[in-house]
Amino acid sequence: MHRMKFLRAIGILLAVLVVLVGGVLAYGASVLVRSRPTLDGTLHLAGLSAPVQIARDASGVPTIDAANRADLARALGFLHGQERFFQMDLLRRDGAGELSGLVGPAALPVDRKLRLHRFRERVDQVLATQTPAQRAVVAAYTAGVNAGLAALGHTPWEYTLLRVSPLPWTEADTSLVAYAMYFDLQDSDATHQMMRAATQRLLGPAAAAFLLPHGTPHDAPLDGSVLPDVPVPASLAAGGAGQAGETPPEHGSNNFAVGGRLTVTGAAMVANDMHLGLNVPNIWYRARMRVAGGPDGPLDLVGVTLPGVPYLVVGSNTHVAWGFTDGYIESGDAVIVDPAPGAAGQYMTPDGPRPIQHFSEKLCPAHGACETLTVDETIWGPVVAHDGAGHAIVWAWTAHDPSAVNNDAIALLERATNVRQALDAAHRTGIPQQNMVVGDSAGHLAWTIIGQIPRRTGLDDEVPHSWADGTHGWHGYLRPDEVPEIVDPPDGRLWTANARVVGGDALEKLGDGGYAEGLRAERIRNDLRARDHFAEPDLLAIQTDDHAVVLADWQKLLLAAISAHAGDRKAAAMRGAVEGWGGYAAPDSVGYRLVHAFRALCIRTVFGGLMQKVSAEMGDDELQVPGRSAWPVQRLLTERPAALVPPPYKSWDEVTGAVLGKLEAAVDADPGGLAAFTWGQVNHTGIHHMLARFVPLLGLVTDPPDLPEAGDTVVPRVQVPGEGASERLVVSPGHEASALFEMPVGQSDNPLSPYYLAGQRDWQFGTPAPLLPGDAKWRLELK
Secondary structure (H helix, E strand, O other), X not given: OHHHHHHHHHHHHHHHHHHHHHHHHHHHHHHHHHOOOOXXXXXXXXXXXOOEEEEEXXXXXXXXXXXXXXXXXXXXXXXXXXXXXXXXXXXXXXXXXOOHHHHOHHHHHHHHHHHHHOHHHHHHHHHHHOOHHHHHHHHHHHHHHHHHHHOOOOOOHHHHHHOOOXXXXXXXXXXXXXXXXXXXXXXXXOHHHHHHHHHHHHHOHHHHHHHOOOOOOOXXXXXXOOOOOOOOOOOOXXXXXXXXXXXXXXXOEEEEEEOHHHEOOOOOEEEEEEEEEOEEOOOXXXXXXXXXXXXXXXXXXXXXXXXXXXXXXEEEOOOEEEEEEEOOOOOEEEEEOOEOOOOXXXXXXXXXXXXXXXXXXXXXXXXXXOEEXXXXXXXXXXXXEEOOOOOEEEEEEHHHOHHHHOOHHHHHHHHOOOHHHHHHHHOOOOOOOEEEEEEEOOOOEEEEEEOOOEEEEXXXXXOOEEOOOOOOEEEEEOOHHHOOEEEOOOOOEEEEOOOOOOOHHHHHHHOOOOOOOOHHHHHHHHHHHOOOOEOHHHHHHHXXXXXXXXXXXXXXXXXXXXXXXXXXXXXXXXXXXXXXXXXXXXXXXXXXXXXXXXXXXXXHHHHHHHOHHHHHHHOOOOEOOOHHHHHHHHHHHHHOOHHHOOOOOOOHHHHHHHHHHHHHHHHHXXXXXXXXXXXXXXXXXXXXXXXXXXXXXXXXXXXXXXXXXXXXXXXXXXXXXOEEEOOEEEEOOOOHHHOEEEOOOOOOOOOOOOOOOOOHHHHHHOOOOEOOOOOOOEEEEEO
C-alpha cells in the first residue's frame, strides 16, 4: 500500500515537472516568435519624408532605398531596433559604466572602473558641438530605433531572461556607443605607462628598455624605418619566483591595399578584417544603403554598420573603399598629481593650485541595492590609480574631449569620391584612433590615422609625469596638415596590423600606445610582395594565411631543449611531432600545439620571473605580457646570458627543463595522450551568446557549433576561442559585384530568425562569399 502511494506521488511529481517544463518551453518559444523582426509587408514609420523600401536577401542582409540621408538613418535605426536592440543596450551601458543596471550586481566591478570617466555627463558637451545636419541624422536614427523596438510583438527575448524592461534609445546613447568602443580598443587606466615606470624604477632603465622594447626585428613599417637595437642588460635587480599571464589577445585587425596598376579591376583593392571579441550576435550589422537622387544622392554604401550608430563604419561607396585597424598610438598619458603644499584637497597646475573635484556616481544594479562611487577629477582627467609611491595617477585621454566622438565627418567619408577627400574627412573625424587604409576607383591608395592626435610635449619616454610646471603635457591637437600620411607608395602596396607603421618624426608625433609586435604585419607585407597582380580571392587568401613562419625559431628552441634533456623520455617522445610540425596553425597539428605551448610557457616563466617585483607592485599575480616582450624572451633563450637567468632557476638548462616539465604535464593531462594533443583541441570557435555564459543550456539554442579552428594570434588568420576576425572584406571601389565578404554568426540575434547564423560556415572555412546582398527574399515598405 505504501509502495503504491509512493509510486503514485512520484508519478504526480513527474507529471507536474513535465507540465512546468513544457510550460516554460512553450512560453520561451512564444517570446522568441513574437520578438522576431517584421520582414514583409508595409509598416508606418513616423517622420519619413517618403516611403522607404527594404529588401532582404536569404541571409537577412538588407538593401535600403530611401529618398535622403535622414530617411536612410531612420530606416537603419528601425532595423537595428528590431534585430539588435539588446546588443545596443549593452554597448550604451558599457560606454556609460551602467552594465549592472541591466545584468545585475555581478557587473559592479566593471561599472566601478568605467564610471570613473563619467561619459554620460560628457555626452551633453558632445551634443552641443554637433552640426544641425548631424543632429538631424542622429535624431532620425533615434526615432527609427524606438519605432523598430515598439513594432516588435514582444520585447527582445534577452530582457525576459533578465527580468528587466528596455529603456528607450536617446540621441546621447549613440555617443555612448562610441565611448564603448574607446573602452574596447584603448587603455583606460594607465596600465601600459605604469608598468614601464615600475620596471624602470625597480629593475633599471636598461632592463626596462630590453624587456619592454619599442620595436623588434619583426617590425614591418610602411616607411621602412628601423629602430636602434636594444642591448641585453648586464644584470637587473630581480628576485622571487614570478609568473606572467598569457600574452593577451590583441584587439587589433589587419588591413591592406594594392594600387590599381596591380589589380584586375584597375581600381585600388582594399582588404580589412577587424579582430574583436566574437559573440552572438556579431558586433557588426551588414547593410547596403542607397539614395537615388536629390541633394543627398546619388549615394550607394555597402559594408558594415555598428548598431547604435547611423553611419557606415567600413566598406565602399563605389568611389572609395576604406578599412580600419586599431592604431595603438599614444591617445592617453598618465599624469602624476602633485598635491598643493599646505592646501588640503588641492593640486598644482601650470596656473597655480586648484581644488580636486569630487563627483558622486550612483551605481544601481538590477535586482540589487544602489551604491555610491566617488570620482576624483582634475583638469586633465579622473584619478584612475595610485603608483608604488602612493601618488595619485590621472589618465589624460583623448576620449574625454568632446571632439572624440565627432561623427559629422563620417558623413563626409561616406561621400568621398577620391583618396584625398577621404583623408580630409579622416582628419576631421572623432573616433578611437585607427589606421585607415583607403583606396579609390582611380587606383590611388593611402594610409593615415583617423581620429584626433594630441600635440604632446615632454612625454616621449612613455612614463607618468607631473604636468604641474607645464614642461610635460598636451597642447591641443595636430592640425590636419600635420597628421602623418602615406599616399600612393612607389610599390603600390600598404599594410597595417596594429604594429608600428612609421618611424622618425611621424612616430614622434603619434607616440607608442602599446604597438603589437610586427608578426602579422611582416607576414602580410611578404605575402603582398610575393605577387604583382591581384584579384579579390588573392587578398582573401592573405587574410586567411595561417603559415606561422615567425614560430620557426621557437620550433628550433624546443628541439634544442629536447636534445639538452636527452634522458627525458617524455620529451624525447615529442621530437617527431615537433620536427614534422608543418609550420601552419592547423587544427590537426600536434607539433604546432607543442611549439605554441612551449613558447607561451617560456614567456610566462622567463618574463614572469624577471618581472616579479613589478608584478607585486602593480598587484597582478599574473602580469599580462606586452606583445613585443616575446622577442626579448626569445633572445634570452638563444643567447643565454648567465646573469639574467630568471629566479628561482640557476641555469638556462634548468629553465628549459622546467618548461618541458610543464609541457609534459599538459600532454599527460590530455586523456588521449600525445596523439590527441592537437591545436584544434584548444583552438576552436568559442563563440557564445552573451547570456549563454551565465544561463545553463542556453547555448544549445543560441550558439554556433564549437569547431576546431585554424589560425592563431601570430598569423594573419587571427583566431583563438571567442576572438578573431569579426568580418573579412575585400573590395575594389566601383567593382562591388566581385567584392568578397564574410562575417560570423550572421545578422540576427533571434534563434528563430529564418537566417539565424547565416554566413557562419563561409566565415569558418574562409569560403569566398559576395559583399553585395543577393536576390530579395523579403520586402518591407516603410511609409
